[in-house]
Every structure is written in C-alpha cells, then in structure tokens.
Amino acid sequence: MTIKKALTIAGSDSGGGAGIQADIKTFQELGVYGMSALTAVTAQNTLGVQGVYPLEAEAVARQLDSVGEDLGPDAVKTGMLFSPEIVRIVADKAQQYQWRNLVVDPVMIAKGGAPLLQQEAVRTVVHYLLPLAMVVTPNIPEAELLTDMKITTLQQREEAARRLVQTGARYVVIKGGHAAETEPAVDVLFDGHEFMYLESPRIPTRHTHGTGCTFSAAVAAGLAQGHSAYDAIRTAKLFIQAAIEDGLHIGGGHGPTNHFAYQQRKRGAGDVRP
Numbered sequence: 001m002t003i004k005k006a007l008t009i010a011g012s013d014s015g016g017g018a019g020i021q022a023d024i025k026t027f028q029e030l031g032v033y034g035m036s037a038l039t040a041v042t043a044q045n046t047l048g049v050q051g052v053y054p055l056e057a058e059a060v061a062r063q064l065d066s067v068g069e070d071l072g073p074d075a076v077k078t079g080m081l082f083s084p085e086i087v088r089i090v091a092d093k094a095q096q097y098q099w100r101n102l103v104v105d106p107v108m109i110a111k112g113g114a115p116l117l118q119q120e121a122v123r124t125v126v127h128y129l130l131p132l133a134m135v136v137t138p139n140i141p142e143a144e145l146l147t148d149m150k151i152t153t154l155q156q157r158e159e160a161a162r163r164l165v166q167t168g169a170r171y172v173v174i175k176g177g178h179a180a181e182t183e184p185a186v187d188v189l190f191d192g193h194e195f196m197y198l199e200s201p202r203i204p205t206r207h208t209h210g211t212g213c214t215f216s217a218a219v220a221a222g223l224a225q226g227h228s229a230y231d232a233i234r235t236a237k238l239f240i241q242a243a244i245e246d247g248l249h250i251g252g253g254h255g256p257t258n259h260f261a262y263q264q265r266k267r268g269a270g271d272v273r274p
C-alpha cells in the first residue's frame with residue numbers, strides 16, 4: 001500500500017491546538033502522511049494570541065514548490081493565509097501543480113479576536129482561491145464576510161452556501177460552532193443541488209480551540225485517501241465530535257481538542273484520554 005500524503009498551508013500555533021500543529025496531528029491520526037508549508041508563526045496559547053509574524057510570500061512559494069516538485073500531495077488544505085499576497089501565491093501554485101483535492105478553511109479571526117487574515121485579503125480569497133476549492137469550510141462569521149450578508153437563521157446559512165457555490169467552490173460546509181448555544185452543532189453541507197445537515201449534540205465546553213482547523217484537516221485526509229467529499233466530511237464531523245467530547249483540559253483558557261479521541265474510540269479503549 002502506498003501511503004497517501006496531505007499538505008497543510010497554514011500558520012503555526014505554538015500552543016499546538018490549532019493551525020499547522022492541529023492539521024498534522026489530524027493527518028497522522030487518520031493514517032495520512034502530513035506535510036506543511038508555513039505562512040506565519042504565531043505566539044499563541046489557550047489564553048490568546050500574543051504575536052503574529054507572517055512569512056514573506058516568497059518563502060511560502062518556495063515551500064510549495066519544494067512539496068509540489070517532489071512529494072506530490074494527494075490533498076491540500078489551507079488555513080491561516082494572512083495576506084492577499086500569500087493568498088495569490090497559494091492560488092497560483094494550486095493551479096500550477098493541479099491540486100484538485102483542495103480544502104479551503106478561510107481562517108480569519110482567532111477565537112480570542114486576533115486577526116489572522118488581513119481584511120483586504122477577504123476579496124482575494126473569494127476571487128482567486130474559492131474557485132479552485134473542492135471543499136470550503138467557513139464558520140458563520142467567515143461565511144458572513146465572504147458573502148457580505150448577515151447570518152442568523154438556517155435559511156440565511158443556506159443562502160450563504162448558495163452564494164459560495166457560485167464562486168466555483170464544489171462543496172460548501174457552513175459550520176455551526178458559532179450558532180446559538182441552545183442549538184445543536186449543525187454543519188450545513190451544500191453541493192450546488194442538495195443540502196445535507198450534519199448534526200451532533202452541542203458539547204458545553206470552552207475547550208474548542210482549533211476545532212475548525214481539525215475539521216478541515218480531517219476532510220483533507222479523507223480526500224487524500226480517495227474518499228468522496230460526502231464521506232470525508234461525515235468522518236470529519238465524527239472526528240471533531242470525539243475530539244471535543246474527550247477534551248484534554250490543558251491550559252488556563254480555551255484549551256485544545258483531543259486529537260487522539262477518534263482513534264482511541266475506534267480501538268475501543270476504555271479511558272479515551274491518553
């Protein structure tokens with residue numbers, strides 16, 4: 001069996017719960033060889049973001065060439081891209097290397113409020129990156145900014161998904177983590193024809209740092225293994241649900257999820273925490 005390979009293009013989270021670190025952990029747990037192209041270094045922990053240090057676009061381009069020319073990823077995901085220049089480089093390289101299994105997680109703002117994408121880059125994402133995406137996975141605030149509409153109801157989420165499919169993205173998942181705390185966690189999936197609703201109970205916890213990164217990395221891992229987008233997204237939902245439910249409870253603030261949990265449950269381990 002040849003190992004499948006996935007590349008994440010994202011920022012580093014020194015705290016290990018989100019960004020590149022969450023992505024690589026997720027790839028590894030799902031049996032996929034993980035590779036990374038860094039866009040920025042963040043000084044970050046469960047309490048917040050203490051510093052953001054973007055890389056030059058040129059440094060991102062060189063990393064993408066290194067991976068593209070030799071290793072040939074079976075799927076690629078993007079996370080924090082920071083600037084319009086980096087977004088353009090990623091779009092250009094995705095076309096150059098024909099990365100069709102492209103998952104775009106349009107990371108914009110950390111849960112504590114720190115900006116991870118410059119405002120002027122939002123339009124660049126819409127015009128250059130979304131048309132190349134197999135799957136795009138905005139949370140509700142990101143979907144609002146990408147579509148220029150307010151989203152409070154399920155109907156508005158469906159309307160936003162329709163608009164996002166019009167950009168050329170093949171599948172849109174508008175995640176429900178930011179919906180009302182009284183509602184279950186429902187992710188709305190749209191393929192341009194039909195809506196599907198991936199629903200799970202909302203877990204009452206503040207340890208949700210990196211949920212979006214982990215979810216989109218799991219989607220990319222599924223695509224890398226040749227699964228359909230539907231199957232990859234369904235597995236990603238189960239992966240993140242287990243990771244949130246069996247939280248690690250580390251750090252003094254919004255802690256990371258438990259990337260071990262999904263596989264430990266599958267192995268039938270009694271205590272799911274390591």
Ligand SMILES: Nc1ncnc2c1ncn2[C@@H]1O[C@H](COP(=O)(O)OP(=O)(O)O)[C@@H](O)[C@H]1O
Binds near residue numbers: 138200201
């Ligand atoms: N409290 C929660 N309980 C259950 N699932 C959650 C919870 N918070 C987020 N999720 C799930 O985690 C994934 C990421 O969602 P979300 O938090 O909206 O993304 P982001 O991290 O990009 O803000 C989605 O599948 C969502 O349904």
Ligand SMILES: Cc1ncc(COP(=O)(O)O)c(N)n1
Binds near residue numbers: 042079110211214
């Ligand atoms: C480097 C980096 N990338 C992304 C996120 C978003 O995290 P979340 O998945 O919780 O929205 C983050 N906090 N840091």
